[in-house]
Amino acid sequence: MKTAGWFAWSVTAVVVVGLVVPLVVVVASSFNPTNELLVPPRGFSLTWYGNIFQRSVFLTSFRFSLLLALGATACSLVMGLLCAVAVVRCRFPGRDLLGAVLMSPLIVPQVVLGMSLLIFLSTIGVVSSLAGLSLLHVILALPYTARVLIAALTRFPVSLEDAAVIHGAHRAKAFTLVTLPAIKPGLVTAALFAFVTSFDNFTSSQFLVWDRTTLPIEIYSYIRTENDPTVAAISTLLILATVAIVVVAERLVGLETVTG
Amino acid sequence: MNHGDARVAPAAAGGFAPEAVSLDRVSVAYGGVAALKEVSLDVRPGEMLALLGPSGCGKTSLLRTIAGFVPHTGDVHIGGRRATGIPSHRRNIGMVFQDYALFPHMTIAQNVGFGLRMRKVPRREIDTRVEEAIALVGLRGVEHRLPRQLSGGQQQRVAVARAIVIHPSVLLLDEPLSALDKKLREEMEVELRLLQKRVGITTIFVTHDQEEALAISDRIAVMHEGRVLQLGCPEEIYDAPAHPFVAGFVGKANRLSGTVTDVTGDEVTCELAAGVRVRLATPRAVTRGDRLQFTVRPEKIVLAATGGELDNSVEGKVRTRIYLGMFTELRVQIPSGDELTVVVQNTRPAVIERQVAPGDAVVLAWSPHACRLLE
Numbered sequence: 001m002k003t004a005g006w007f008a009w010s011v012t013a014v015v016v017v018g019l020v021v022p023l024v025v026v027v028a029s030s031f032n033p034t035n036e037l038l039v040p041p042r043g044f045s046l047t048w049y050g051n052i053f054q055r056s057v058f059l060t061s062f063r064f065s066l067l068l069a070l071g072a073t074a075c076s077l078v079m080g081l082l083c084a085v086a087v088v089r090c091r092f093p094g095r096d097l098l099g100a101v102l103m104s105p106l107i108v109p110q111v112v113l114g115m116s117l118l119i120f121l122s123t124i125g126v127v128s129s130l131a132g133l134s135l136l137h138v139i140l141a142l143p144y145t146a147r148v149l150i151a152a153l154t155r156f157p158v159s160l161e162d163a164a165v166i167h168g169a170h171r172a173k174a175f176t177l178v179t180l181p182a183i184k185p186g187l188v189t190a191a192l193f194a195f196v197t198s199f200d201n202f203t204s205s206q207f208l209v210w211d212r213t214t215l216p217i218e219i220y221s222y223i224r225t226e227n228d229p230t231v232a233a234i235s236t237l238l239i240l241a242t243v244a245i246v247v248v249a250e251r252l253v254g255l256e257t258v259t260g
Numbered sequence: 261m262n263h264g265d266a267r268v269a270p271a272a273a274g275g276f277a278p279e280a281v282s283l284d285r286v287s288v289a290y291g292g293v294a295a296l297k298e299v300s301l302d303v304r305p306g307e308m309l310a311l312l313g314p315s316g317c318g319k320t321s322l323l324r325t326i327a328g329f330v331p332h333t334g335d336v337h338i339g340g341r342r343a344t345g346i347p348s349h350r351r352n353i354g355m356v357f358q359d360y361a362l363f364p365h366m367t368i369a370q371n372v373g374f375g376l377r378m379r380k381v382p383r384r385e386i387d388t389r390v391e392e393a394i395a396l397v398g399l400r401g402v403e404h405r406l407p408r409q410l411s412g413g414q415q416q417r418v419a420v421a422r423a424i425v426i427h428p429s430v431l432l433l434d435e436p437l438s439a440l441d442k443k444l445r446e447e448m449e450v451e452l453r454l455l456q457k458r459v460g461i462t463t464i465f466v467t468h469d470q471e472e473a474l475a476i477s478d479r480i481a482v483m484h485e486g487r488v489l490q491l492g493c494p495e496e497i498y499d500a501p502a503h504p505f506v507a508g509f510v511g512k513a514n515r516l517s518g519t520v521t522d523v524t525g526d527e528v529t530c531e532l533a534a535g536v537r538v539r540l541a542t543p544r545a546v547t548r549g550d551r552l553q554f555t556v557r558p559e560k561i562v563l564a565a566t567g568g569e570l571d572n573s574v575e576g577k578v579r580t581r582i583y584l585g586m587f588t589e590l591r592v593q594i595p596s597g598d599e600l601t602v603v604v605q606n607t608r609p610a611v612i613e614r615q616v617a618p619g620d621a622v623v624l625a626w627s628p629h630a631c632r633l634l635e
Contacts, residue, residue: 091291157359157361159357159358159359160362160364162327162329162348162355162357162361163355163357163361163362163363163422164363164374165348165349166327166328166349166353166354166355166432167349167354167355167374167375167378167422167426168350168352168374168375168378168379168426169374169378170349171347173378174349178363181365182363182364182365
């Protein structure tokens with residue numbers, strides 16, 4: 001194999017720096033003792049971490065976002081698995097179309113998606129953050145779960161399931177005893193994607209917030225009025241949590257790469 | 261013995277011993293393309309039957325039909341009972357897949373015991389039967405490892421153990437040795453054959469390797485384009501091919517054709533192009549003027565100093581020579597224009613005997629009984 005040249009190295013360096021520097025800035029500024037977002041911080045203080053817990057709006061919206069993300073993950077995982085089985089295993093007219101429709105939420109601008117759901121839901125009289133956002137987040141997460149699980153199932157040799165069936169397992173039992181454990185990395189990866197997609201979403205979620213808000217929207221409304229490092233502290237905690245989850249998942253089951 | 265049997269409907273009563281597996285005019289089509297065309301086949305209890313043919317001939321479809329994996333028309337009977345309509349998991353079949361299909365997240369012992377767990381066999385009995393099966397395939401000591409920690413040959417043995425531990429009515433092997441290298445494959449051929457005889461399970465195996473089929477089966481069904489062309493023991497298939505395709509696919513064969521010029525008793529004289537005359541023994545009646553097609557195996561032809569003692573002798577010129585150690589393969593052109601492949605055993609070392617070289621004039625000789633008339 002050819003070793004990477006200076007150009008490849010420079011591109012890699014720019015990308016890595018571009019990805020990491022903003023994170024460093026956020027983490028560093030969260031420790032400022034004063035109410036300014038300064039880098040490097042003027043001293044070290046956990047004041048703003050304390051402030052998160054002083055303001056109940058953050059905790060309430062965090063709980064709501066968590067609930068929403070867990071629900072969207074579960075639903076999109078089940079739906080994504082069923083879609084993947086259909087697309088990979090079955091031959092039927094419109095199979096390619098189904099694949100395209102599954103990916104469409106990635107292409108449609110989020111503003112359009114949020115707006116159209118808003119119009120649709122208010123027309124039929126559903127005025128609830130929970131119902132609207134649940135629907136939206138499942139739609140947003142489905143392309144990711146379907147994509148990852150299609151890749152995992154394509155790579156999974158059907159002969160394994162046939163072997164289970166011929167030696168005495170009902171087809172459904174063979175699927176749960178052999179296929180599901182074999183594609184576990186894919187399931188975990190899909191779940192992570194779905195969770196992050198839902199938890200993070202801001203753009204289209206804004207349109208469907210009625211009685212309750214999500215954490216990203218709460219953070220946004222906070223920085224419109226206040227200019228202190230509280231949001232940097234929240235971001236730091238979220239980064240920590242994300243890294244912890246990914247590391248644990250990688251250690252326990254390994255993660256599926258999104259190719260194929 | 262297991263719940264699978266209870267669901268299998270008995271066949272119509274008859275006085276004959278049931279065939280282990282019986283196919284009656286079975287056809288399979290994938291999206292309008294026929295993979296099997298009205299195949300009827302009876303497999304005897306305890307025999308090892310090879311389904312031999314090139315890729316796409318339908319041999320794997322036939323195996324998968326017996327397994328119950330493909331929709332088909334016609335009837336399949338297993339152990340004298342009608343299996344059509346019975347789902348795969350109730351057919352009590354053991355199967356070894358081409359890629360072994362071992363469950364990657366289960367240990368070897370769990371893999372082997374899978375079928376018994378599905379049959380709700382008591383735990384204690386599972387343990388002893390798994391231990392026996394693992395010992396039978398010579399793998400003691402790897403019970404607690406995972407499939408990926410074993411070599412290809414070992415994985416193959418695990419797959420065999422998993423298939424026979426359930427005491428199946430029939431064992432299906434789908435190109436079981438094709439993933440192994442040549443040396444190991446030949447060892448496993450012998451081992452598989454001995455194991456099958458010892459356990460006595462009716463076995464059907466799919467292969468595209470004619471040497472493998474000849475070496476380990478009791479009978480061979482040669483398949484081509486969705487049909488069984490010939491069913492017989494290895495000697496019959498090799499020495500009495502009933503179909504031009506069988507003659508060409510199993511071993512090498514020189515194909516000749518000519519017109520009958522003389523008939524004496526059960527021998528006829530056949531004239532090829534340019535007046536080359538060949539005598540051949542024929543089991544069926546022919547008359548003067550008939551066009552005949554026949555084959556001669558390369559190893560049945562010898563190089564003769566002068567012709568005569570083997571009845572057929574034809575002069576020819578060596579075109580190519582391939583030295584293969586144990587024997588040498590020659591392509592010899594005879595006056596009729598046909599090019600015959602001749603295999604010469606290297607009984608003497610090349611250093612003390614000059615080998616025939618391209619361009620040499622030689623005399624080919626063979627017995628009239630070495631000629632096989634094609635239908």
